[in-house]
Amino acid sequence: MTDSSALIEQYSNSFSNLSESFIGKNIEWVKESREKAFKQFYKDGVPRQDVEEWNTFSYRGIYDNFFANSSEQMDKKIVDKLKPRDKNCPVRMVFYNGKMVKLEEDEPIKGVKINSLKYFLDNCPELIEGKIPDASFYSEHRLSKVVDSRPQGLVALNAAFYQDGAVILVDKNTIVPGYIEIIHIGNASKISMSPVRSVVSLSKNSKCEVVERIVPTEEKTPLYLSNHVTDIELSRFSSLTYLRLVDGNASDIHVNSIHALVNENAELYCPSVIKSQGQSRIESRANLLGIKSNAKIDGLTILNKESISESLTRVMHCTENSTSDQTFRTILNDNSKASFLGKIRVEKSADGTNAIMSSKSLLLSENARANAKPELEILADDVKCSHGVTVGSFNPDQIFYLRSRGISEKNAKQLLTNAFSKIVIDSLPVALSKVSEKFIGVDDHKLEVIGK
Amino acid sequence: MKFLLEIEDLEVEIEDKKILDGLSLTLNRGETAAIMGPNGAGKSTLASILAGKNNYKSIKGSVRYQGEDLLKMSVEERASKGLFLAFQYPVEIPGVATSTFVRIALNAQKKSRGEEELDAVEFLKLAKIKAKELSMSEDLFQRAVNVGFSGGEKKRAEVFQMSMLAPTLAILDETDSGLDIDALKIVSDGIKKFHSKERGILVITHYQRLLDYLEPDKVHILAKGKIVKTGDKSLALLLEKKGYQGIIEAA
Numbered sequence: 073m074t075d076s077s078a079l080i081e082q083y084s085n086s087f088s089n090l091s092e093s094f095i096g097k098n099i100e101w102v103k104e105s106r107e108k109a110f111k112q113f114y115k116d117g118v119p120r121q122d123v124e125e126w127n128t129f130s131y132r133g134i135y136d137n138f139f140a141n142s143s144e145q146m147d148k149k150i151v152d153k154l155k156p157r158d159k160n161c162p163v164r165m166v167f168y169n170g171k172m173v174k175l176e177e178d179e180p181i182k183g184v185k186i187n188s189l190k191y192f193l194d195n196c197p198e199l200i201e202g203k204i205p206d207a208s209f210y211s212e213h214r215l216s217k218v219v220d221s222r223p224q225g226l227v228a229l230n231a232a233f234y235q236d237g238a239v240i241l242v243d244k245n246t247i248v249p250g251y252i253e254i255i256h257i258g259n260a261s262k263i264s265m266s267p268v269r270s271v272v273s274l275s276k277n278s279k280c281e282v283v284e285r286i287v288p289t290e291e292k293t294p295l296y297l298s299n300h301v302t303d304i305e306l307s308r309f310s311s312l313t314y315l316r317l318v319d320g321n322a323s324d325i326h327v328n329s330i331h332a333l334v335n336e337n338a339e340l341y342c343p344s345v346i347k348s349q350g351q352s353r354i355e356s357r358a359n360l361l362g363i364k365s366n367a368k369i370d371g372l373t374i375l376n377k378e379s380i381s382e383s384l385t386r387v388m389h390c391t392e393n394s395t396s397d398q399t400f401r402t403i404l405n406d407n408s409k410a411s412f413l414g415k416i417r418v419e420k421s422a423d424g425t426n427a428i429m430s431s432k433s434l435l436l437s438e439n440a441r442a443n444a445k446p447e448l449e450i451l452a453d454d455v456k457c458s459h460g461v462t463v464g465s466f467n468p469d470q471i472f473y474l475r476s477r478g479i480s481e482k483n484a485k486q487l488l489t490n491a492f493s494k495i496v497i498d499s500l501p502v503a504l505s506k507v508s509e510k511f512i513g514v515d516d517h518k519l520e521v522i523g524k
Numbered sequence: 525m526k527f528l529l530e531i532e533d534l535e536v537e538i539e540d541k542k543i544l545d546g547l548s549l550t551l552n553r554g555e556t557a558a559i560m561g562p563n564g565a566g567k568s569t570l571a572s573i574l575a576g577k578n579n580y581k582s583i584k585g586s587v588r589y590q591g592e593d594l595l596k597m598s599v600e601e602r603a604s605k606g607l608f609l610a611f612q613y614p615v616e617i618p619g620v621a622t623s624t625f626v627r628i629a630l631n632a633q634k635k636s637r638g639e640e641e642l643d644a645v646e647f648l649k650l651a652k653i654k655a656k657e658l659s660m661s662e663d664l665f666q667r668a669v670n671v672g673f674s675g676g677e678k679k680r681a682e683v684f685q686m687s688m689l690a691p692t693l694a695i696l697d698e699t700d701s702g703l704d705i706d707a708l709k710i711v712s713d714g715i716k717k718f719h720s721k722e723r724g725i726l727v728i729t730h731y732q733r734l735l736d737y738l739e740p741d742k743v744h745i746l747a748k749g750k751i752v753k754t755g756d757k758s759l760a761l762l763l764e765k766k767g768y769q770g771i772i773e774a775a
Contacts, residue, residue, distance in 0.1 A: 473615035476575045477629035477685065478603035478636070487628065491619025491668075 080117060082138040084110075087232060090141060095235065096193035101201060109207040109231030116225045125212065125223040128411040128443045129380060131351050134325060139265035139297045141233055142169040142258075150259055150290060160250040160503040161283075167256045170266025170298070171236040183246030183278075189237035189269055200239060203271045204303055207231040210331060210357070215449055226327050230301045234269035237302075240282065244275035244307070251281035251313075251503060258289035258296050258324070265297035272302060274310035274338075281313040283507060286328075288321045288349070297325045304332035304340065308362065311339040315504050317511050320348030322378065329355040334394075336362030343370040343500060345508050349379050357386040360394035360422075371400040372496040374512055375408035375440075382411040385429075389417065389452075393424035401496050402433040403489055404440035411443040416450075416457060423454040433463040434492050436485075526591055528553045528693055528724040529574075534585035535749075536566075536573055543569045545749030547585075551693070554721035558735055559728045560760065561746035562768045567728045568612055570746070571697040575609035576602050589693065603629075604636040606692030610682040610699045612728075616670040622681065623651060623665035626688050633689065654687045658714045675702030683714045694718065695726045700734040712737035732764050747772045 087110050096102030118135055119126040146168045157164050157176060163186055166174035172188035185199070192200050207228040211221040221228070238254045258266060274280055289296045306312055318326055326348060332340045344354050358367035371383045387396045402410045412431040433442035446459040466488055474484035493512070497505050529551040536544040543566045551557055561567050573580065574587065576599030587594040589607060597605070617625065631641040642650070655662055660680050670678050679699050686694055696715065700708055712734060719725060727738060735743070735757060743759040744751045745768070752772055753759065763771055 469615050470617055472575075472577060472599065473611065473617070474625075474629075475599035476603055476609055476611075477625070477689065478600050478633035479629050480600050480632065481598075483628070483632065487620055487625075488617070491617060494619040 076117060076135070079136075079138050080114060083229075084114060086138075086140060090233070095190045096197065099193060099197050102193065102197070105204065105206055106232050109228045112207050112221055113225060113228035113232055116222045116228065118229070119223055119225040123220075123222045125384060125413060128382060128413070129409055131325065131353075131380070133295045134297065134351075137263050137295055139263060139295075141235060142260050142264035142266050144169060144260055144264075146173050147259060150257060154255065154257075157253070158503075158507065161253045162250050164253045164255065165238050167236070167238075167254065167266075167268065169258055169260065169264070170256070170268045172238070181248060183243035184248055184280075185239070185241040186252065187239055189234070189239050189271070192239045199241060200271055203273055203305060204231075204269065205331075210329070226299050227301055227329055229265075230267040230269060230299045230329075233265070234267045234301075237268045237270040239270065240272045240280065242274045242278040242280050242310075244277055246275070246278045248278075248280040251283050251507075254282065254284045256284070256286050256298060256300075258287075258293060258298060260289070260293050260296055263295045265299055268298065268300040270300065270302040272312065272314065273305045274307060274312055276307045277309045278307075279311045281315075281501065281504065283315045283317065283504065284328075285317045286319060286326050286348075288319050289324050293321070293323065295323050295325065297327070300326075300328045302328075302330045304330060306332065306334045306338035306340060306365075308336045308338060310335075311341075313341040313343075313501065313504065315500070315508070316342075316344040316354060317508065318344065318346040318348050318352050318354065319511075320350040320352065322349050324348060324350035326350070326352040327355075328353070329357070331357045332359065332367070334358055334360050334362065334365040334367060337364045338362060339365070340367045340369075342368065343496060343508075344372070344383070345496070345511055346371070346373040346381050346383075347375070347512055348381065349377055351379065352381045353384070354382070355384040355386075357388075358396070359388045359390060360396065361390050363391055363393050365391075365394045367396045368499070369396070369398045370496045370499060371402075371412075372493050372508075372512070373400075373402040373410050374493070375403070375410055376405035378407050380409045382413065384413040385415060387416050387427065388419065389422040389425040389427060390419050391422055394422065395425070396427045398429040398431075399496060399499070400431040401493050402431070402442055403436065403493060404433065404442060405436045407437070407439045409441040409443070411445075412461075413445050414459070415447040416459075418448075418450045418452050418455050418457065420451040422452045425452065426456045428457070429459040431461045432492070434489065435463065435465050436489070527551060527588070528555075528590060529726070530586075530588040532586045532588075534570075534573075534587060535583070536569060536580045537582045538569065538580050540581065543749055544573070547746070547750045549744060549751055551724045551726060553692075553724055555742065556719060556725040556727065556738055556740045557742040557744060558738070558740040558760065559726065559744050559746050560730065560763060565746045566749045567746055568697055571609055571612075571695050571726075571728055574602075574695055575599065575607065600632070601636075603689075603691075604633045608686050608689055608691035608694045610679075610686055610694065610696040612697040612701070614670045614673075614678045614682055616668070618668050618671050620669050621666050622669050623648070625669045626651065626685055629685075630689055651688065654684055657687070657717065658684055659710050660684055676704065676707045679703055680707065680711060683711050687714060687718055692722065693724045693726070695728070697728045698730065699727070700729055700731060708733060709737065732760050735760050745771055
């Protein structure tokens with residue numbers, strides 16, 4: 073066990089050593105924001121179980137190791153191994169240890185600017201100025217009026233150390249065809265991290281679908297922390313689908329935070345599908361700022377072995393007549409553990425809010441554990457808000473019914489497991505539901521085993 | 525002569541309560557028999573035990589189906605060997621489309637019998653014919669199994685499954701309850717069409733009306749866990765007049 077103050081000093085040294093090589097090092101606002109973020113991280117450190125949002129279980133390896141920014145050179149063979157792009161995907165960005173190494177596109181899409189954060193900071197930083205908020209912006213605002221920055225220790229770490237990211241800027245009235253894919257590959261020989269900072273900004277009346285895919289790190293990669301933060305801004309009447317597909321090895325830790333500002337009549341749809349064998353934490357924050365804005369945040373988590381995964385949502389209804397919908401489904405095998413920390417907050421000014429939240433967990437083993445903490449903080453009067461949480465195993469009546477029709481017990485369980493996850497997959501646009509089904513490997517007709 | 529179903533001295537205890545107490549019953553191929561009886565007599569328990577439910581504390585006696593020991597077979601084995609139970613309360617399966625469910629079931633049965641499985645096109649063709657016979661909307665194919673179905677739709681879907689799976693022994697547990705008069709007619713027609721000299725049908729019901737349509741060969745009265753009286757369809761009419769109490773006391 074390494075002493076935590078010694079670890080912080082290692083991060084501190086690393087921060088000063090890297091300061092000359094950081095992207096945007098000559099841009100005042102970038103520099104200032106990094107320094108502020110590092111100060112916050114220096115003060116708060118990696119959040120531990122005494123922080124409410126991190127108290128469900130103890131993440132392995134994250135507290136007692138120093139994660140250095142990975143600096144290893146790209147192995148072209150690994151990048152070349154990637155399957156070619158789907159025909160519905162006109163643009164793909166490939167990241168290697170947190171830095172973009174390849175931008176594949178059929179031809180530039182009119183009205184869309186896509187490139188790495190490094191490219192933007194080197195060439196046109198003015199386009200993203202103001203779109204990367206300070207880490208303190210993410211602080212937890214508790215009902216007691218306390219503003220707590222501690223839960224965001226890893227966001228602060230990201231904001232201090234980010235090396236690159238994806239930037240997608242969509243002009244007004246532009247509908248991006250197909251979906252944009254962002255793939256993250258990790259390959260390191262020592263314990264390391266890849267802080268990735270991304271920006272997605274949609275102008276008025278535009279529409280875009282994005283898939284962020286985390287692939288398992290290469291063999292022999294030791295503890296690897298991929299720490300992604302994405303800032304999203306949706307202008308009036310725009311619509312974004314942002315799908316996260318998270319896979320990983322036992323030694324992979326993936327922390328992914330999205331923060332979205334959703335303006336009048338804009339729609340955010342933010343599903344995630346997680347099947348990592350390692351540890352993952354998926355955070356989704358949506359601030360519904362404009363009237364009739366909408367956020368849909370879904371999650372499907374399928375775990376086995378010793379894997380753990382936590383999904384956190386914070387949906388803030390800030391003004392009148394906004395709507396939100398959260399649907400989470402979790403399937404747990406073996407010794408896996410999952411947790412859902414969902415919150416809907418309805419501000420005093422947000423009459424006419426309609427918000428629902430549901431989290432269901434299916435335990436397929438006696439040793440699997442599911443935790444769910446739904447929270448509603450309602451300060452307005454005229455509000456429709458509901459939540460439902462269940463944790464359980466198979467319903468014996470359903471199993472008997474299926475078997476009484478000739479379906480074997482094993483296939484009956486498989487069918488019910490697939491059905492359980494379907495509600496999340498079926499909401500997706502067709503191309504993305506196909507991508508997701510392929511990702512988890514579901515096929516009702518063949519009844520292939522999922523999660524095992 | 526070999527019976528299709530032969531139940532001898534069946535005793536079933538569930539949660540310290542004897543539900544079936546020395547029940548004996550035979551059913552021939554080509555025969556339609558009705559089981560009637562007061563509430564709590566053990567009718568539904570009999571149906572579910574035959575289908576393979578093992579929620580009992582103890583079971584005694586013997587049940588032979590096509591000459592084999594039925595109680596030794598798994599639930600799915602019974603189904604594959606042609607035993608079908610239309611549930612009194614069909615179970616909802618969210619997330620599984622009715623057509624997907626029936627196709628998986630049908631092909632699982634075919635596979636276990638060593639028959640060739642149906643592909644999606646062949647299946648749909650058959651399903652459309654059967655649905656039409658039952659005046660069942662094809663919309664139900666895509667809807668999740670029994671989810672949001674009305675009482676009538678659920679019962680009709682059970683009979684639809686029965687005609688798709690083409691069992692040898694069909695046990696219909698109060699399939700007439702929850703049906704309006706028109707639906708009852710359609711469902712009875714479906715059951716009659718299903719009837720053949722190779723098949724046996726066991727109908728559990730409370731009401732005379734279904735039997736008016738089906739014209740059973742035999743009517744058994746089940747009370748206090750055993751068959752107390754067996755007769756032809758006129759027994760059902762007598763029952764209507766005298767009530768269970770009258771018949772049971774006379775027996």
